[in-house]
Amino acid sequence: MSRTTAVREAVTPIRPVSGARPAPSWHRARVLEHAPVADRYQYLCLEAPTIAATAQAGQFVMLTVARDNQQAPVLPRPMAIYRRDARAGTVEVVYGVVGDGTRQLTTFRPGERMLVVGPLGQGFALAPAARRILLVGRGIGTCSLTTVAQDLAGTSTEILAVASGRDATSVIGGPLYRGYGARTVHEVTDADGTSDIGTLRGMLTSDLDGDPPQQIMTCGSERLAHLCRELGDRWRADVQVSLEAHMACGIGYCHGCATGTRSGPEESPLICKDGPVFRYTTGAGV
Structure with a gap:
């Protein structure tokens, strides 16, 4: 099983409230x-x-x-x-x-x-009771997370963010996060070693173990998705991941962006229609 398949088969669709998703x-x-x-x-x-x-x-x-x-x-x-x-x-x-x-x-x-x-698509499900939300993105994947920060600007929910990239020119979203009032923004890169998963894990657990986030949202990296799942288990946080895929229609007609392998007669969820945001299975209650 590839790492991509392993990530996709560990997610479940987020079911929106009836009528909550806007018509395209x-x-x-x-x-x-x-x-x-x-x-x-x-x-x-x-x-x-x-x-x-x-x-x-x-x-x-x-x-x-x-x-x-x-x-x-x-x-x-x-x-x-x-x-x-x-x-x-x-x-x-x-x-x-x-x-x-x-x-x-x-x-x-x-x-x-x-x-x-x-x-x-299905966007992120923001929990009204969440006091702190951690956003973890890499490269262009960060663009899937910035509207979360936009919606939380001016609210009582604290925004904590990680923006990762190969080098400084690949890191997106830092100024935008700060403009929306993020309490902490970590801009990390491969070039200086700060994006290393072990280093990032140590930094986040050191900073947040005492008062962890209730939700974690991620996009852009399988390694970061696995780290977020691990942190979700550690903190009993709700973990949501936005998956990326090539698409032909974007509305579910072509069935070209299934999340995993077929199981029996039913097709696995579609990234365009059932996602792109899915709930990553952890030990957390939602």
Whole structure:
């Protein structure tokens, strides 16, 4: 069994309250800003008022990278919502340029229109009674967590965050977390050794064993997902993980993003429809 399969088969769907998930809509969204971030990422700001007003923490959008009547990659790309502003009607995305589709995406300029569908998927389930929430992300995976911090800004719930990357240019979200009032933000990298799992485990247990978080949310790294599961068992915390996957539709029609192997006649949960956020099984009560 691969590590990826092991992670996916250890999760269970989060069942939303009936009617709580917003219905997706499609937009010919106007590109407002589009610019490089460091040397690996792109920042994209879109005018999509309905998505901005309804998107829940941890949901995503599908971006069509081909213009009308253009010979280009036709399948849309799933992108986490990095931030949304209901008042301004904007949705922000930060993405990595990793293949033909995302390279094509970089060619959109302010003023152009892009087909966007969302908000999609099951987001994070915030527990009203949680006093402290730990957010643990790596690289572009951190973009799935920032809307959690956005929703908690100004509340009594303390935000604790880890933003990990290969080097300083790969770490995302630190300034945003601080702007939302995070009590602690650890920016850790492979380059200086601070992202080492043993080092990170020691730092977090030393800091938090005395008053641990009630919820842990993670995305972007299998190693970090395993660490979060371990910490969830240690602290009896609710652990939720946002899984990443290639998708063709984003709404459950194509069945191309199942979380694990088939068991009997039933298909395993779909990352686009039942996720991308799942509950990681731990010894915690929820």
